[in-house]
Amino acid sequence: MGSVRINARVDYAVRAVVELAAAAPEALTCDRIAAAQNIPNRFLQAILADLQHARLVTSQRGRDGGYRLALPASEISIARVMRVEQGFLAEVHGQRPEDVVYPGSAAGLAGVWVAAREAYRQVLEGVTVADVVAGELPPHAAELVAIDDAWRSFSAPSRD
DSSP states (O other): OOSOOOOHHHHHHHHHHHHHHHHTTSOBOHHHHHHHHTOOHHHHHHHHHHHHHTTSEEEEOSTTOEEEESSOGGGOBHHHHHHHHHSSSOOBTTBOGGGOOOOGGGTTHHHHHHHHHHHHHHHHHHOBHHHHHHTOOOHHHHHHHTSGGGGOOOOOOOOO
16 A cells, blocks of 8 residues: 555546535636646546546536536545545555455555555545535544644655
8 A cells, every 4th residue: 555645637626616615606618727727737637537436526608607616515435535536545456455365474464455545534534525625624524634643654764
């Protein structure tokens, strides 16, 4: 699993949904979302199509047209948006953590990957788009953000 990696497509999808939530009930054009969030327009068009296919976003043509959330922002978790673009929240060599089997002394490692995924899932399932727009994380996420070391990345020790 390594470090938690949020690729550009996932980041853009979440930001687009947050932008739509902040503008609700107004519809936003792809151009307006792209400009507001500094997302490449062509990339965003494909992402919005994915979000529509997943029934998280609707679109309407015409003068008052554009994109809107298909559900209330309070019902859309960050994890739900992420899964549209990346499938599983955590993988080990392309497999779900519970499907990984290690030999011998490393057998217990699969449990570590499952636990790490569950911690990741608890935050991402428990934070909604509405929480992000409001700028207020739920207590379980806010407690983690308040940890000093949470804002620090730890790198591998140097091999000097």
